[in-house]
Amino acid sequence: MNGAQHILEAFHRHNIQTIFGYPGGCIMPLYDALVDDVRVEHVLCRHEQGCALAADGYARASGRLGVCIATSGPGATNLITGVANAHRDSIPMLVITGQVPSPLIGTDAFQETDVLGMTLGIVKHSYLVESADELPAILEEAIALAQSGRPGPVWIDIPKDVLLTEATTAPIPTPAQPQAACPDLTSALALLRAARKPLLYSGGGISLAHAEDSFRKFTECSKLPAVVTLKGIGNPGKYSTHNLGMLGMHGSRAANRAVDECDLLLVIGARLDDRATGKLDGFAPNARLIHIDADAAEINKLRSAELAIRGDLNAILGELTQALRETPLAIIDWQKQCQTWRTTGGFQTAVNEEPMAPITGPAFIRQLSRVAPDDTIIACDVGQHQMWVAQHYQFAHPRHHLTSGGLGTMGFGLPAAIGAQFADRQSTVLNVTGDGSFMMNAQELATIRRYNLPVKLIIMDNQCLGMVRQQQELFYNNRESQINLDDNPDFVAMARAFDIPALKIERTDQVRRGIETILAYNGPMLLHVAIAREENVWPIVKPGGSNKEMIDETRRSTADKKENIA
Amino acid sequence: MTTESSNKTPSYTITCRMNHEAAALERLCQVVRIRGFRIEKMAVETSGGVLDIALTVQGTRPLTMLQSQLKKLYTVAEVILTTPVPAPATSRTA
Numbered sequence: 026m027n028g029a030q031h032i033l034e035a036f037h038r039h040n041i042q043t044i045f046g047y048p049g050g051c052i053m054p055l056y057d058a059l060v061d062d063v064r065v066e067h068v069l070c071r072h073e074q075g076c077a078l079a080a081d082g083y084a085r086a087s088g089r090l091g092v093c094i095a096t097s098g099p100g101a102t103n104l105i106t107g108v109a110n111a112h113r114d115s116i117p118m119l120v121i122t123g124q125v126p127s128p129l130i131g132t133d134a135f136q137e138t139d140v141l142g143m144t145l146g147i148v149k150h151s152y153l154v155e156s157a158d159e160l161p162a163i164l165e166e167a168i169a170l171a172q173s174g175r176p177g178p179v180w181i182d183i184p185k186d187v188l189l190t191e192a193t194t195a196p197i198p199t200p201a202q203p204q205a206a207c208p209d210l211t212s213a214l215a216l217l218r219a220a221r222k223p224l225l226y227s228g229g230g231i232s233l234a235h236a237e238d239s240f241r242k243f244t245e246c247s248k249l250p251a252v253v254t255l256k257g258i259g260n261p262g263k264y265s266t267h268n269l270g271m272l273g274m275h276g277s278r279a280a281n282r283a284v285d286e287c288d289l290l291l292v293i294g295a296r297l298d299d300r301a302t303g304k305l306d307g308f309a310p311n312a313r314l315i316h317i318d319a320d321a322a323e324i325n326k327l328r329s330a331e332l333a334i335r336g337d338l339n340a341i342l343g344e345l346t347q348a349l350r351e352t353p354l355a356i357i358d359w360q361k362q363c364q365t366w367r368t369t370g371g372f373q374t375a376v377n378e379e380p381m382a383p384i385t386g387p388a389f390i391r392q393l394s395r396v397a398p399d400d401t402i403i404a405c406d407v408g409q410h411q412m413w414v415a416q417h418y419q420f421a422h423p424r425h426h427l428t429s430g431g432l433g434t435m436g437f438g439l440p441a442a443i444g445a446q447f448a449d450r451q452s453t454v455l456n457v458t459g460d461g462s463f464m465m466n467a468q469e470l471a472t473i474r475r476y477n478l479p480v481k482l483i484i485m486d487n488q489c490l491g492m493v494r495q496q497q498e499l500f501y502n503n504r505e506s507q508i509n510l511d512d513n514p515d516f517v518a519m520a521r522a523f524d525i526p527a528l529k530i531e532r533t534d535q536v537r538r539g540i541e542t543i544l545a546y547n548g549p550m551l552l553h554v555a556i557a558r559e560e561n562v563w564p565i566v567k568p569g570g571s572n573k574e575m576i577d578e579t580r581r582s583t584a585d586k587k588e589n590i591a
Numbered sequence: 592m593t594t595e596s597s598n599k600t601p602s603y604t605i606t607c608r609m610n611h612e613a614a615a616l617e618r619l620c621q622v623v624r625i626r627g628f629r630i631e632k633m634a635v636e637t638s639g640g641v642l643d644i645a646l647t648v649q650g651t652r653p654l655t656m657l658q659s660q661l662k663k664l665y666t667v668a669e670v671i672l673t674t675p676v677p678a679p680a681t682s683r684t685a
């Protein structure tokens with residue numbers, strides 16, 4: 026077998042059945058090998074960034090490894106945003122690129138770029154393969170590494186001659202995964218029991234560790250009031266009465282208030298990102314902190330932990346549940362207080378029943394949440410619509426909410442939805458996007474059409490870059506700069522050009538029917554939703570400000586003044 | 592104890608052992624820069640497939656942050672601080 030065939034053999038060994046890629050000069054030996062291989066489904070996207078983001082969406086929705094492939098030079102550089110996106114959100118991904126033949130490396134050959142050098146900061150690890158004989162072992166190591174511990178993208182750059190050379194290496198056995206012992210939780214339980222106002226703070230690490238069920242059992246047993254990060258949305262499920270919602274810059278008043286008042290913060294699978302914590306000086310000022318995470322480098326990175334526990338979240342949550350089942354926490358007053366905040370400080374939206382009224386973002390998302398099936402997967406883009414989904418859609422599971430949290434990649438949603446639909450052919454997959462984000466990877470409409478994926482596209486169109494406009498309004502004296510998109514193309518006509526049916530709605534009385542129409546359609550469909558230009562996401566914390574200083578609609582005129590949570 | 596340079600920015604000497612493979616040193620140096628430190632001095636010895644690197648770095652951020660990020664690199668086997676600073680008294684690890 027040559028190097029290219031070894032790659033396909035590695036895919037088979039690891040049950041990798043779907044890959045996303047785009048061919049080109051130096052990766053052609055792999056595409057030649059694919060011709061004779063019916064076991065791998067290769068999805069041809071229309072841009073390499075689409076390939077990487079589709080692989081990312083596939084991994085997020087399924088919990089399995091996402092794989093993307095491209096050629097050298099521009100193929101590789103086009104992947105970079107998608108790989109950086111996966112890196113920032115710890116998504117398991119294998120990236121394979123062709124490189125110019127070994128003798129030509131360093132000669133400024135056609136389509137040569139220093140892929141290894143330019144991607145060091147956005148990968149968990151990377152390799153430049155120097156001989157075909159070492160390729161099988163590198164593939165095994167890379168596939169295991171991408172999915173172990175804190176997952177992330179692993180990039181293998183392979184010169185064309187290596188892909189073509191016969192490898193003599195014997196197959197490498199897959200290394201056994203060591204069974205990690207559960208760390209001692211005596212101190213954690215003692216801190217929990219000593220606290221009067223303990224609060225659970227969970228993030229994307231729960232689903233990354235495949236610990237969704239353990240987490241759900243823990244929350245049900247402990248009855249701890251809980252907040253979630255953007256990537257932790259869905260962790261507590263749709264019906265948890267203890268969930269105060271997302272914290273942070275666009276978090277609920279209830280969540281930020283609870284963080285402000287708690288005396289113990291139990292952080293599980295989260296990295297205390299600045300969008301979640303706000304200004305660190307004012308974050309959880311009265312709280313001792315227990316930090317449980319798979320990544321030792323996240324412990325004490327931004328906030329010192331009273332107690333740090335590194336280990337398998339499934340095992341840790343299981344032990345904590347068992348201990349609390351035997352002796353429950355006595356925090357009834359705190360639970361009641363948080364319930365009160367949940368009632369009064371949850372995400373609110375004005376309801377306008379007037380049929381001719383313009384559609385508002387939050388009201389639309391709430392209606393979508395009521396109508397869409399429980400197993401619906403939503404891939405968002407980045408901006409106001411992303412926050413409205415985070416605030417107002419009720420997610421049953423964290424893998425149903427695909428959002429670019431760390432990197433904030435506009436253009437993520439459409440290819441991520443494609444990846445998610447390949448991962449789960451049965452579920453309803455929606456891409457909820459904005460008019461700005463949609464145009465960043467609109468070429469992938471062709472991919473949806475080619476594979477006849479029943480992905481539904483919802484463009485929330487306010488004819489501007491809404492989140493930038495909002496911050497210019499609030500924090501830059503309303504001096505609008507380069508946010509106007511009122512010359513957008515006709516999105517309905519654009520979809521139809523890709524042979525995707527589409528319809529437009531612009532009034533409140535059209536919302537329910539519009540949503541039901543696209544959900545019922547047997548195939549891809551686009552819903553163009555016209556919304557008001559001036560609408561903002563509330564509440565908001567000024568970037569760099571403390572979460573105590575939340576601004577809401579009634580206080581927008583006093584945006585520059587410091588205000589307490591009330 | 593930390594040593595201090597003329598501009599009072601703390602400096603530290605650490606040693607790293609890592610696999611000798613493509614871009615190994617670049618990987619190490621990039622982490623040092625991104626995490627807020629500046630390389631003042633660097634000495635590298637190669638033995639078989641292993642690099643032993645003595646590194647003097649300067650920076651105002653906690654060195655523990657740099658150490659943990661360097662240890663996180665897959666090909667780094669160990670990171671040893673040769674000018675030790677006391678660990679934060681309030682933190683303990685289970």
